[in-house]
Amino acid sequence: MSSGARGRARAGLVATLAWTAVSAPGAGDIPPQDRRSGIEFTTPAVQAMQRDDMSNPAMLAVLDGEALWDRPAGRANKACRDCHDNADRSMRGVAARYPAFDTASGRPIDLQGRIQACQTRHQRADAFALESSPLLALVSHVALQSRGLPVAPPDDPRLAPHLANGQALWMQRMGQLNFSCSQCHDTHWGARLGPALIPQGHPVGYPIYRIEWQTMGSLQRRFRNCMSGTRAEPYAWGSPEFVDLELYLTHRARGMAMETPGVRP
């Protein structure tokens, strides 16, 4: 090895150590200026579909969410609106700050989980099932109020161990194909997997309308997609692993603009 190459290797090692030391995991291996939303990896037709609220099918879910927001439910017979008033004011920026720490469970909770908790604690109703249409509709309605705002995960020290776990899961090889999330989305983004471009995996548009699914889906559904792709057994819906992964990804996408409701192929 030439001294120049050794110098570069050492500089690289120092940089890696420095990154590990500050490892409030910023942008993973992707420098902040190179971060790109998944929509930039799609065709112009898909981009146009997302851009125009009249052709974005996810807006139908938003309309459902608006209706549910006003509908009283549960033994308390309260609607979301009774406590939170107009979502366009009260929910502005909320989705950009989730997952957040939930004192009751002592764990991070994502937006689906938060709405479920609100349903059981305050409406005293049966919560909508995870990944059900009405829950995704409510989440879409809430998350739309953060569109255009930067992803702003809370700097809560109680989240630190979960954030570290999320990062570890992101780096963890899994499945029969023995791939980690990071190998595709940090190292090989922009390359092709079959016909599809590999995106960087920033969760800025969720819940999304995925044309392949012909319906709305959460980030957890997307995780399950990738996991079954690597032939790993997906974690259960709402599992702590998924929420920790969501937490890590929102830190990794800190500062990127929210674009919910997204459209993906």
Added chain:
Amino acid sequence: MLDLEARALLRVPAKARRGEIVEIRTMVSHPMETGHRTGPDGRLVPRDIIREMVCTYDGQTVFRAELFPAVSANPYLTFDLVATRSGDVSFRWTDERGRSMTRSARIEVE
């Protein structure tokens, strides 16, 4: 499906000049279940599709489409209309059980 009524997104310009060609866009929420897919229990999910969409302009049919199982969920239909007079542009979607939903928007021609 949700136990909510179906939703529709309509783009009909509120105003147009007489004789102007305007673009109409419609999208309606519907699963368009083909009847060929199996559910988690391995059984076929029954077919549930919209069969027809009709658009009337001031009472006169100006656009009609038949839909089939190959049409995607949340059918999106767009077409042009010559704005000849002020009136309601109404849309009716009918599923194969004969249930239908109607929406309309007003266009003012000056």
